[in-house]
Amino acid sequence: MKSVTIKEVILHHINVSLIAPFTTSFGTMQHKDVCLVEVIDESGLSGWGETVTSDEPYYNEETTFTTVYMLKEFLIPRVIHKEIKHAEDVHDMLQFVRRNNIAKAAIETAIWDVFAKKNGQSIAELLGGRKHEIEVGKSIGIQKDPATLVEKVRVYVEEGFRKIKVKIKPGADIDYIAAVREVFPDIPLMADANSAYTLADINHLKQLDRFQLMMIEQPLAHDDIIDHATLQKELQTPICLDESIHTLEDARKAIELGSCKIINIKIGRVGGLTESKRIHDLCEANQIPVWCGGMLETGVGRAHNIQLTTLANFTIPGDTAPSSHYWEEDIVTPEITMNHGIISVPSGTGIGYEIDKEKLARVLLRTEKVTSSDSSHPIPS
Ligand code: OSB
Ligand code: MG
Numbered sequence: 260m261k262s263v264t265i266k267e268v269i270l271h272h273i274n275v276s277l278i279a280p281f282t283t284s285f286g287t288m289q290h291k292d293v294c295l296v297e298v299i300d301e302s303g304l305s306g307w308g309e310t311v312t313s314d315e316p317y318y319n320e321e322t323t324f325t326t327v328y329m330l331k332e333f334l335i336p337r338v339i340h341k342e343i344k345h346a347e348d349v350h351d352m353l354q355f356v357r358r359n360n361i362a363k364a365a366i367e368t369a370i371w372d373v374f375a376k377k378n379g380q381s382i383a384e385l386l387g388g389r390k391h392e393i394e395v396g397k398s399i400g401i402q403k404d405p406a407t408l409v410e411k412v413r414v415y416v417e418e419g420f421r422k423i424k425v426k427i428k429p430g431a432d433i434d435y436i437a438a439v440r441e442v443f444p445d446i447p448l449m450a451d452a453n454s455a456y457t458l459a460d461i462n463h464l465k466q467l468d469r470f471q472l473m474m475i476e477q478p479l480a481h482d483d484i485i486d487h488a489t490l491q492k493e494l495q496t497p498i499c500l501d502e503s504i505h506t507l508e509d510a511r512k513a514i515e516l517g518s519c520k521i522i523n524i525k526i527g528r529v530g531g532l533t534e535s536k537r538i539h540d541l542c543e544a545n546q547i548p549v550w551c552g553g554m555l556e557t558g559v560g561r562a563h564n565i566q567l568t569t570l571a572n573f574t575i576p577g578d579t580a581p582s583s584h585y586w587e588e589d590i591v592t593p594e595i596t597m598n599h600g601i602i603s604v605p606s607g608t609g610i611g612y613e614i615d616k617e618k619l620a621r622v623l624l625r626t627e628k629v630t631s632s633d634s635s636h637p638i639p640s
Pocket of ligand 2: 451453476477501502523552
């Protein structure tokens with residue numbers, strides 16, 4: 260394998276607007292600033308990553324602003340001008356910084372991209388992913404009433420999505436799911452609560468058991484795996500953890516405790532592709548199916564999700580919907596499209612898509628260049 264040495268990092272600050280507001284139990288998203296991280300190696304090859312954050316720390320503790328700070332002050336100085344023998348090594352190089360996983364993933368994934376390109380492979384091939392097609396689901400935000408939700412579901416089912424995920428919160432849950440199930444008794448359906456409930460809601464949540472949901476995602480606190488284990492014993496519906504799993508160790512403990520039967524892997528939340536693969540492998544060994552979550556990413560983050568999903572234990576359709584479901588115009592080319600619920604894995608090297616520089620220019624706020632390892636903080640070598 261050819262190693263890479265990063266000689267320059269360009270932070271592309273962009274502002275993007277979703278085609279429609281997206282509402283979860285923690286708030287509504289419509290516009291967001293994100294930062295695309297471009298790493299350039301000594302041979303002039305570029306790799307791309309994305310901070311899958313928004314402007315507010317409502318999903319987890321990170322925001323785009325905090326990720327940029329961590330990147331500039333700590334993470335880029337740790338990796339720039341160092342010979343990196345394998346992209347797999349970057350995760351451990353960044354562990355001197357506690358948490359800040361979305362910031363770490365932005366640079367880690369960019370290095371996977373450049374490393375894969377340098378070695379003439381796709382990220383999927385480097386990870387050991389074998390699928391050429393991935394199955395896709397649609398995540399639907401909270402709607403104003405159950406009837407509106409049912410009409411949305413109808414559109415997405417007709418488009419061919421392989422899984423429908425409905426966001427729920429107290430006051431917008433049982434009636435909403437019941438309305439969908441009445442019209443669509445057999446579709447693969449699940450709910451995502453984004454931590455909106457507590458154990459006091461156990462009897463309320465048990466009402467979901469009659470709908471044959473594939474799973475309920477993160478019903479309880481964002482940092483909990485204990486109460487989830489208690490809840491799982493009482494619920495027939497499988498629990499899937501999202502917010503609570505940040506590391507391989509978190510996954511191991513959740514599996515041991517019986518806190519979930521399924522795990523949603525988000526590359527940002529777990530700090531990159533290396534940890535995603537490790538969690539995937541652990542789950543596979545424990546018969547825990549996984550699927551790839553989404554963070555309303557631009558094409559860069561979405562491309563990484565597609566590459567990761569080629570691994571065998573991603574047996575449940577992910578949240579990686581096509582570009583047109585998020586953006587008037589995505590920044591990658593070709594556009595990410597879907598055919599009857601299937602995305603074909605691109606054949607190119609790295610992330611498999613190109614950045615469209617003209618489209619990028621239309622959403623660009625500013626760029627910043629980092630070329631030196633200088634930092635006002637002590638950085639391990
Ligand atoms: O909990 O999965 C989530 C979006 C932002 C923050 C958290 C979540 C989501 C989604 C959207 O569900 C998935 C997508 O379509 O990208
Ligand atoms: Mg979720």
